Amino acid sequence: MSVTEIIFYAFAALTIAGALGIVLTKNILYAAFSLLLTFLGVAALYVVAGADLLAVVQIMIYVGGVLVLMIFGVMLTSKTTDKYLPSPSHNRIAGALAGLALFGLFFTAILKASFSTLPWITQAEQHSRTVSESTIAGIGINLMTDFVLPFEIAGILLMVALIGAAYIAGRK
Amino acid sequence: MRSWFVRIVYSGVVEAGPVRPWRTKAFAKVYGSYDKIQSFYNIMFAFLFFLAFILGYVVFAVYAERKVSAFIQDRLGPMEVGYYGLIQTIADLIKLLQKEDIVPENADKRLFMAAPVLIFTAVFAGFAVLPLTPDVIGSGANVGVFYLLTIITLDIIGLLIAGWSSNNKYSLLGAMRSVAQIISYEVPLGLIVLCVVMLCQTLDLQAISYQQGIWINQYAGNGLNYAQEVNYLFGISNIDVTQVGGFLTWNVFRMPLFFIAYIIFFIATLAESNRAPFDIPEAESELIGGFHTEYSGFRFAILFLAEYAMMLLVSLLGVVLFLGSWNTPLPNVGSIKLAEWTSGVPGTVYGNLMGAFWLLSKAMAIIFVQMWVRWTYPRLRVDQLMYLCWKVLTPASLVLLVLTGIWRLWM
Known part of the structure; x- marks a missing residue:
């Protein structure tokens, strides 16, 4: 096994351990902190895959934004004297069935697809052979040229959400 | 094990000698190419240096803080232990490490014990770049x-864990305040950093450093090559200061409004590191100690270390982004090549020594200003805090962002 593979499996194990922690724990704050492990693991996997900007964005948005907001929400809404904020499990059988079905779907799809022949994979492989540099410049230029419309629409959407949140919070 | 050792010794110690066996192909076959060895050595050196430096700096900074506060309040400060109280902090440290590591009965023990480590790791990870x-x-x-900006947000999670797991209302309140403040001030901070990134056209801090001095044309790496770059004073294209260097090529002089940007950056970083006048998260008079109320002994020492390391990190970041990084402040004046004399050529031992010297001295000067501010201004109320952030600093940094963009286009 090469060093890269060992690193990959180590971080994959971290990601899965975090995900299992979220599902299995009864304490909702433990679940939030397990989510931190998963996010960090996924960011590390992005780095292994050569997507440096994506990895940092992953931590910035999911850890710095989403996770902090979630923990904040939990802390503000529950009494601090309740030591355990329970998150009981409901609909176990239906949930397990849905999970297994989704897993089966993805599993067969991945097995059936021959990734090495997909056009965009081969293209990316050729690209990565010629350019071992960072992805930032490419992403930046593409965002400002070919993908400027979706980029701006996303910006407007976020702006609307921000104004809406301020309006709701500011209403007496 | 042996090969690592050989790599380090050859690349570090023998570098200055006349025989360079590590540059031969036979050596490269066994131990990897020279560049790889060199970069490995640099990485290890940077890691160990920053770790050791933070530890030494904290001892010094705590003493300095007590002395600075004493002089500002017309006192003498610590005078008893050692000459002029010089080893007072070491005595305090020994006392701190001897103390019992108390974990409160009703605390969430695992999280309580893990939080200080997470906080320090997050801050220390910032030093990597x-x-x-x-x-x-x-x-x-x-x-x-x-x-860097991203990895220190992990600090927030650590604060929340510390505050919540202590199971103490002061800790929780402190953590809440701290997190609300840090998240708010990340907005102007991020916008100001974006201004610098826009002017420098790179996120790489080493490239930003090279741009601010006389060695700008020597930088090539990460897909960038500055061999043809020219530095203009304030970006005005008939004042060429590329070979003059010194403070005239610092970022604060490459764009006329960056003085204001640096002041906003400084205020935002004060709030980020919970320093007075933005210290409501740990306001001793209201909250005892904020999120670290319940900590004692070694874990408290780590939290303290993280706090001072954060001060150092933001000071260093400010120096790298605005105040010329490792470049000398002295310009070349005609035939008196002050800039060249006080900063050796990159790659030489002298160049590296002077680089480290200038960078760290500037950071220490900024830390002194942080202490000065702390003992001069009273603490802000929470509404004043939010007013300053959202109604003063954020609009100002948005305006600066637009102006920097226009300036960059005209340059």
Whole structure:
């Protein structure tokens, strides 16, 4: 096994351990902190895959934004004297069935697809052979040229959400 | 094990000698190419240096803080232990490490014990992308400053864990205040950093450092090549200061409004590191100690270390982004080549020593200003805090962002 593979499996194990922690724990704050492990693991996997900007964005948005907001929400809404904020499990059988079905779907799809022949994979492989540099410049230029419309629409959407949140919070 | 040892010894110690066996092909076959060895050595050096430096600096900074506060309040400060109280902090440290590591009965024990480690790790990880000298940088990652701003948000999670797991209302309140403040001030901070990134056209802190001095044309790496770059004073295209260097090529002089930007940056970083006048998260008179109320002994020492390391990190970041990084402040004046004399050529021992010297001295000066501010201004109320952030600093940094963009287009 090469060093890269060992690193990959180590971080994959971290990601899965975090995900299992979220599902299995009864304490909702433990679940939030397990989510931190998963996010960090996924960011590390992005780095292994050569997507440096994506990895940092992953931590910035999911850890710095989403996770902090979630923990904040939990802390503000529950009494601090309740030591355990329970998150009981409901609909176990239906949930397990849905999970297994989704897993089966993805599993067969991945097995059936021959990734090495997909056009965009081969293209990316050729690209990565010629350019071992960072992805930032490419992403930046593409965002400002070919993908400027979706980029701006996303910006407007976020702006609307921000104004809406301020309006709701500011209403007496 | 042996090969690592040989790599380090050859690349570090023997570098100055006349025989360079590690540059031969036979050596490269066994131990890897010279560049790889060199970068490995630099990474290890940067890691160990920053770790050791933070530990030494904290001892010094605590003493300095007590002395500075004493002089500002017309007192003498610690005078008893050692000459002029010089080893007072070491005595305090020994006392601190001897103390019992108390974990409260009703605390969430595992999280309580893990939180200080997470906080310090998050802050220390930020040092990875800071350049120390023209050659030594932990990670030359292209994402540089973006990574730095991101990784220190892990600090927030650590604060929340510490505050919540203590199961103490003061701790929880402190953590809440701290997190609300840090998240708010990340907005102007991020916008100001974006201004610098826009002017420099790179996220790599080493490239930003090279741009601010006389060695700008020597930088090539990470897909950038500055061999043809020219530095203009305030970006005005008939004052060429590329060969003059010194403070005239610092970022604060490359764009006329960056003085204001640096002041906003400084205020935002004060709030980020919970320093007075933004210290409501740990306001001793209201909250005992904020999120670290319940900590004692070694874990408290780590939290303290993280707090001072954060001060150092933001000071270093400010120096790298605005105040010329490891470049000398002295310009070349005619035939008196002050800039060249006080900063050796990158790649030489002298160049590296001077680089580290200038970077760290500037950071120490900024830390002194932080202490000065702390003992001069009273604490802000929470509404004043939010007013300053959202109604003063954020609009100002948005305006600066637009102006920097226009300036960059005209330059």
